[in-house]
Amino acid sequence: MKLQDLLYGVTIQELVGKTDRSIHALNFDSRKIEKDDVFFAIVGTAVDAHTYIGQTIGMGAAVIVCEVLPENIDSEVTYVKVQNSSVALGIMSGNFFGNPSASLKLIGITGTNGKTTIATILFKLFKDLGYKTGLLSTVENYIHDVVVPATHTTPNPIALNALLKEMVNAGCDYCFMEVSSHAVSQHRIEGLTFAGGVFSNLTHDHLDFHKTFDSYLKAKKAFFDGLPKSAFALTNIDDKNGMVMLQNTKAHKKTYALKQLADFKAKIIENQFSGLHLDIDNEDVYFKLVGSFNAYNLLAVYGTAILLEQDKLKVLTLLSRLSGAEGRFDYITSADHIIGIVDYAHTPDAVQNVLSTIANIRKGTEQVITVIGCGGDRDKTKRPIMAQVACDWSDKVILTSDNPRTEDPQSIITEMEAGVSPTNKRKTISILDRKEAIKTACHLAQSGDIILVAGKGHEKYQEINGVRNHFDDKELLMEQLNP
Ligand SMILES: CC(=O)N[C@H]1[C@@H](OP(=O)(O)OP(=O)(O)OC[C@H]2O[C@@H](n3ccc(=O)[nH]c3=O)[C@H](O)[C@@H]2O)O[C@H](CO)[C@@H](O)[C@@H]1O[C@H](C)C(=O)N[C@@H](C)C(=O)N[C@H](CCC(=O)O)C(=O)O
Numbered sequence: 001m002k003l004q005d006l007l008y009g010v011t012i013q014e015l016v017g018k019t020d021r022s023i024h025a026l027n028f029d030s031r032k033i034e035k036d037d038v039f040f041a042i043v044g045t046a047v048d049a050h051t052y053i054g055q056t057i058g059m060g061a062a063v064i065v066c067e068v069l070p071e072n073i074d075s076e077v078t079y080v081k082v083q084n085s086s087v088a089l090g091i092m093s094g095n096f097f098g099n100p101s102a103s104l105k106l107i108g109i110t111g112t113n114g115k116t117t118i119a120t121i122l123f124k125l126f127k128d129l130g131y132k133t134g135l136l137s138t139v140e141n142y143i144h145d146v147v148v149p150a151t152h153t154t155p156n157p158i159a160l161n162a163l164l165k166e167m168v169n170a171g172c173d174y175c176f177m178e179v180s181s182h183a184v185s186q187h188r189i190e191g192l193t194f195a196g197g198v199f200s201n202l203t204h205d206h207l208d209f210h211k212t213f214d215s216y217l218k219a220k221k222a223f224f225d226g227l228p229k230s231a232f233a234l235t236n237i238d239d240k241n242g243m244v245m246l247q248n249t250k251a252h253k254k255t256y257a258l259k260q261l262a263d264f265k266a267k268i269i270e271n272q273f274s275g276l277h278l279d280i281d282n283e284d285v286y287f288k289l290v291g292s293f294n295a296y297n298l299l300a301v302y303g304t305a306i307l308l309e310q311d312k313l314k315v316l317t318l319l320s321r322l323s324g325a326e327g328r329f330d331y332i333t334s335a336d337h338i339i340g341i342v343d344y345a346h347t348p349d350a351v352q353n354v355l356s357t358i359a360n361i362r363k364g365t366e367q368v369i370t371v372i373g374c375g376g377d378r379d380k381t382k383r384p385i386m387a388q389v390a391c392d393w394s395d396k397v398i399l400t401s402d403n404p405r406t407e408d409p410q411s412i413i414t415e416m417e418a419g420v421s422p423t424n425k426r427k428t429i430s431i432l433d434r435k436e437a438i439k440t441a442c443h444l445a446q447s448g449d450i451i452l453v454a455g456k457g458h459e460k461y462q463e464i465n466g467v468r469n470h471f472d473d474k475e476l477l478m479e480q481l482n483p
């Protein structure tokens with residue numbers, strides 16, 4: 001491919017060198033440069049990749065996309081100066097792979113909680129409706145039946161467009177993808193053509209990265225601001241920021257709600273361990289998913305399917321048979337009737353939602369025992385709040401490690417303990433080792449009790465100092481509860 005063909009849509013501030021040259025691949029990591037690559041110098045949170053420009057030329061880079069031209073210009077190399085290298089990376093990645101997002105119907109799902117659930121159910125539903133479908137999610141990516149491991153909730157633009165291209169090649173009609181706030185801020189979705197956008201909710205998370213709730217909100221809103229006129233923008237108006245998302249979008253505005261008038265409406269008739277019974281768009285339907293928050297997720301899925309012109313009754317019939325995403329309210333029951341639930345709740349709101357769901361559907365006298373930790377190198381401000389919410393809604397809480405990453409696990413627990421009120425202290429114990437914490441919860445539980453293991457959901461590892469060791473909450477619960 002020629003450089004000149006890659007530059008469509010890129011706002012160039014200065015161009016030095018020829019554009020009629022062949023390109024091998026796009027690359028934003030100096031350590032992986034190969035001959036005739038385009039290197040994108042990105043200013044990151046840890047380093048400014050402009051410092052690697054000379055090194056990448058030494059390794060064979062033919063083109064440098066940068067925000068500041070280096071002092072020494074190499075006459076063999078082409079330099080493209082842009083305002084933001086990440087924006088150029090997004091647009092050029094689309095061009096490199098033939099803009100695959102325009103060749104299928106791409107739906108983006110954003111919000112603090114529920115993205116994986118909504119995207120995964122949409123993926124399963126559209127497959128069941130008979131379409132070739134793709135999925136880009138936190139848990140895994142799918143090119144119809146072919147699974148591709150996920151590294152991020154939203155991949156980098158090169159990986160993202162490469163996956164979309166594979167979907168187009170495989171004949172996919174639809175792709176459902178999670179759009180994280182990091183992805184919007186870092187322009188990972190730049191240049192994509194969306195057919196629709198869905199908003200789930202906005203609560204506390206990622207304040208380490210976005211600094212304030214307002215800038216977190218703006219990142220989510222920017223996704224809707226960027227949707228084209230031909231797309232739809234579907235939002236949850238029971239969330240106080242639901243309408244904000246639609247303020248400046250050119251897309252076709254649509255709403256869903258449980259508590260007020262909206263384009264798509266549902267009412268919870270029953271919420272049991274066996275599932276949800278809803279009145280959805282005036283139809284009486286039973287679903288396998290548990291918890292009132294899943295009524296929102298199901299409604300978002302239903303609204304999206306209708307906006308994509310699917311038949312109402314067919315959609316509801318197929319939806320009623322589907323289970324949720326792995327590690328989301330995933331439960332097992334032991335021979336002596338202890339219920340063990342694994343859930344990916346890793347924000348204060350998600351913890352409260354799961355525990356209030358349990359509170360609503362428990363029979364009465366049983367104890368709720370929660371095992372919970374918080375991830376290292378992530379938003380520290382949510383730690384005491386998550387511990388407090390866990391205590392407020394449980395009979396016993398075991399504070400433990402999640403993925404400590406590069407942090408000292410004991411100090412994360414100490415930050416969580418700061419959120420435990422003096423009256424709640426008596427129901428809390430701290431056990432550093434997550435495996436021991438889960439074992440202890442199982443020993444404490446008696447017939448009828450409910451154990452919630454929160455925070456890691458589908459994850460099959462625990463990350464400590466850059467090393468990922470095998471770890472599986474559900475596997476451990478099974479071993480303990482059903483030996
Ligand atoms: C905070 C964050 O999102 N960081 C991402 C970001 O890293 P960064 O800005 O710190 O990059 P940096 O290390 O400063 O480097 C800047 C640039 O220099 C380049 N570089 C760096 C070193 C070098 O030797 N040579 C070189 O060229 C890097 O490739 C990069 O382009 O850019 C990197 C390259 O794309 C990402 O891998 C990295 O994701 C890290 C691993 C990460 O953990 N991200 C998480 C927080 C994330 O994105 N999560 C969201 C949402 C999660 C959710 O579902 O809630 C997600 O979408 O997954």
Ligand SMILES: Nc1ncnc2c1ncn2[C@@H]1O[C@H](COP(=O)(O)OP(=O)(O)OP(=O)(O)O)[C@@H](O)[C@H]1O
Nearest residue numbers: 112113114115116117138293328343344345350353
């Ligand atoms: N609509 C919802 N509202 C509030 N909480 C929810 C909702 N859906 C799911 N949750 C809770 O949030 C947890 C994470 O759900 P899910 O993985 O679907 O969200 P996500 O937005 O993809 O998260 P991430 O940002 O980590 O990828 C669930 O395990 C559940 O506890």
Ligand SMILES: N[C@H](CCC[C@H](N)C(=O)O)C(=O)O
Nearest residue numbers: 346374375378402403455456
């Ligand atoms: N995708 C989210 C999930 C975090 C899950 C939790 N287990 C943790 O490690 O903090 C993140 O990277 O912030």
Ligand SMILES: [Mg+2]
Nearest residue numbers: 115116138153
């Ligand atoms: Mg997700």
